[in-house]
Amino acid sequence: MTIEIIEDVVRNTVTRITRKDISQFTRTTTFKDLEADSLDIVQILVALEDHFDIEVVDEELESITNMGDFIDYINRKVAEKTARSA
Amino acid sequence: MLEEKVALVTGGSRGIGRAIALELANEGADVIINYLRHRTAAQNTAEEIRQKGRQAHIIRANVGEPDKIESMFAEIADKFGHLDILVNNAASGVARKAMDLDERGWAWTMDINARAFLLCAQRAVRLMEGRGGKIVAISSLGSRLVMPVYTAVGVSKAALEALTRYLAIELAPYGIAVNAIAAAAVQTEALNVYKFNEKLSKTWQTTSAGRMVQPEDIAKLVAFLCRDESFMIRGQTIIIDGGFSIAPLIT
């Protein structure tokens, strides 16, 4: 799976759940910019874990500041999963 | 004892659900562990069960989503063919005052905590057909007592307890016993939500029994309700709280 596909899924999921226009999502956008509350964040994580069949570790998210970091993190998790199942 | 029984524990990966899953395995049951996000925790609980010589199977499914419940039960039917015990334990919820609650938070909480109980029970009953079974729902004192920001969860637990009564009567002719357990505060990760309120956190540190309720206290009560010794207990919500609810001012 390419990073472009992952970025696309993350962008669509995040903007759908936070009810924001897709144009408001860039790599420097933060969850705060999107006015995401704790329920939004849980729903985003559940949706992405489901879609990519990965496990997001909450503590690992603490260092994430913006959507760019978030996409890279999800990409890493997908790569780890692919490596495990190879 | 629960030898040869197949049990599903929703939210069986961590906290109280984990203790319930392990206790049912201690009694001889094979256990299906449903979870939402923490796969490693679910795998660890399953591994502990296997070390007890019992079968364990994990299923990721958001019980707030009807189609996920459907596929979870299809997987159970496929793998085990039947079910003897359903423990409706999974819960989530938004922590807000009534005036701050929005539709999304209300729906999320009610779907996972109350609607899922109905949908899981409906599907569990099909897998219990001709053999009977036990259904136990996990509630909390918040179904009756008012606690800060517990609004949505408290209401969902009240619905769960009412549904327990209706199911108990409707399912009795099929040899299925249905009960609920309402616990006082238990030290699990779920309690971290209330860390902001120091006074509250202190209030429930002690009970007249001298300590907080432990996950294992609840697990042992679940196991009792799953054994035939409890045959005549139907549609009840059994309070397990060290006396907290009858004497909140005396500790």
Ligand SMILES: NC(=O)c1ccc[n+]([C@@H]2O[C@H](COP(=O)([O-])OP(=O)(O)OC[C@H]3O[C@@H](n4cnc5c(N)ncnc54)[C@H](OP(=O)(O)O)[C@@H]3O)[C@@H](O)[C@H]2O)c1
């Ligand atoms: N802790 C207390 O003080 C207390 C007091 C009285 C009653 N209770 C009740 O006891 C039960 C267990 O609470 P707990 O303290 O053990 O909670 P917890 O530590 O937060 O664990 C919740 C469990 O439910 C699962 N879960 C959450 N949402 C789910 C969903 N939508 N679909 C499937 N699984 C889901 C979680 O899965 P993941 O591991 O994948 O996240 C986890 O296994 C709940 O019904 C709660 O209301 C708790």
